Amino acid sequence: MRLQSRGIEVLPLSSREIDLAKPEATEKLKNLVRDRDSLVIVSALTPDKGKDVATLVRNLSMVQNVAAFLEETQCAHVVYISSDAVYADDANPVRETSCCDPSSFHGLMHLVRERVLAAAVQKQGTPLMILRPTAIYGAADTHNSYGPNRFLRTALKNREIKLFGMGEEKRDHLCIKDLSEITLLSLERRSQGVLNVATGESVSFFDLAEMIKALCGNETRIEGSPRANPVTHRHFEISALYKGFPEFRFTMLADGLTESFAIMKRSLVG
Amino acid sequence: MIGFAGLSHLGVVSAIATAAKGFEVLAYDGDASLCESLNRGQISFFEPELEKLLKVNQSRIRFVADAAALTQCDVIYFSRDVATDDQGRSNLSPLTDLIERVVPSAAMGATLVILSQVPPGFTRRLAKKVGQSFADRQLQVCYQVETLIFGRAVERALYPERFIIGAADGRRALPRAFTELLAAFTCPILTMRYESAELAKISINMCLVSSVSVANTMAELCERIGADWSEIVPALKLDKRIGPHAYLSPGLGIAGGNLERDLATVVALANEFGADDGVVDSWISNSRYRRDWVLQQMHQQVLSRIQNPLIAIWGLAYKQDTDSTRNSPALFLIEALKPFRIQAYDPSVKLDRVSAANLRQTESALDACAGADVLAIMTPWKEFSDISLDDIKVSMKGRSIIDPYGTLNGDACIEAEFSYFKLGSGDCE
Incomplete structure (x- = not known):
């Protein structure tokens, strides 16, 4: 929508149009994507769809077919939406030069995809931008993973927020609008390279829960639970983003939560 | 007579400081206009107190654009600063060109001293080459660690803490004229083999980088947890193992070129010889982060x-x-x-x-x-x-x-x- 609002022609392709995991995806892409078009690759089977080897292999099949397409097509620009899961769990503060040592198949998948795409675009000399966003929140997010979205939903629905331990872990939370804007800016400038997309401000899940409680009402209960894993934190050092996009401003977490809260509440009432 | 070849910051400061100690100095650079300016007392860079020092000692120092004039010198310093690229890698070509231009003019028995910033191994290779090419001249080749600091170069050149001298054999006495020159500065003289002296300079800088990296790391923690590093520093400086002059001021990363060069040299040496340089990588990373x-x-x-x-x-x-x-x-x-x-x-x-x-x-x-x-x-x-x-x-x-x-x-x-x-x-x- 942001691209369209700026008069840029957009062709959204979902798995209904092309199943990237199937070999015929390469030919289908050739028919749909023209020379000098820019391509944003955001398709993946996310961990909520499976964390096993089969999901990993399926995700890699998708990139294999996209890579075959890119090797033979003169795209103007490729943007790949990767993930901060490519980094080692103990990489703090995370920056673009941090060690990539994923602890999950999801992170490994993104890292392998990055390398495959980097190799594929070489043949045509297509500029490639790899964006590595941290955990994203936003009202329309379907993953319902631990964090703002789940907290908002359970607070609105059940008046409760359940934490692992007492929510001591600190994380950076990225508003989906901000990732869209950075993607758009990358397209406009045909940016190349690797860039983490995170706000640079990490908060604990407990503080996040408190912020959501303040939005949803004081009757919301914040409940801890026995801790299964040791506490780990994740902070980002975002100087590269400041340098790449100096005029970009992140949505403040409080503002992003307020907006998500309003939309979720409307949809609940509606 | 003491000669200097190469008149960048290091050469100009060192030549003037040597004249200030009462020696007759002949300073050579191929750039004739630079020599003319210096003979008029004009210095092309800013260094506190240096122009004043030149003025006071102008009668004992002459800047010349003819390398042959150095034939009068008992000791010839090679004092051209070695430029680095943005990765801290040295470009030694201008220095080696200078050496090739000057050495043929050196008098019988003269001492050639490398003052420029060279990597370990450079001086021994040079000594071997000079020995082979000018066997009949009995030239002595030494290396001297420079520890000038921009902005405090005059003080450092006039009152060095010590001289670190590299020689082919660190146990043998240094040439007489060179010893007399060094003695005029009344500081300890540490003589060692070339490689040790070359690495001593780098070791000094690694200690400084290490201290600054500690300061930067702890200062950032202070910022995050509400402490104040400036309150902590006096406590550290009273610890004898750390000391009152320790580099404990946090900064915006390593700059200026010299420390970066030595970091790059250590990384390159560790890479070549298979030594662990993980901590050096961390210092470099921390420096870029704090910048x-x-x-x-x-x-x-x-x-x-x-x-x-x-x-x-x-x-x-x-x-x-x-x-x-x-x-x-x-x-x-x-x-x-x-x-x-x-x-x-x-x-x-x-x-x-x-x-x-x-x-x-x-x-x-x-x-x-x-x-x-x-x-x-x-x-x-x-x-x-x-x-x-x-x-x-x-x-x-x-x-x-x-x-x-x-x-x-x-x-x-x-x-x-x-x-x-x-x-x-x-x-x-």
């Missing part, structure tokens, strides 16, 4: 809140009392703030318009503040600390001061209702 401290503060405190800001910057040199901008954090900051308007002032540095199109250089520090939303003090020049806070307040539109080195009085800034940000100091409330 962006002001940029991070600028975005978090100012740019995220103000549309189309006007930014004032005081200081462009990589540190005070020098006009060197090598790896200067101010220049990195200006580059990273390209879309924004900047007004900058530095007492010694004048940038050309091409290098910073978004920048307007002003004639005074207060002019740079005119209408600015934020002031960043990138070089702790003494004159900045003398500027009235009231005048700054009247001149600026905004109320944010980013002062990494604490050049201004932080408490007074806060009292004057400025938002004030300093390295190593966090909010404890």
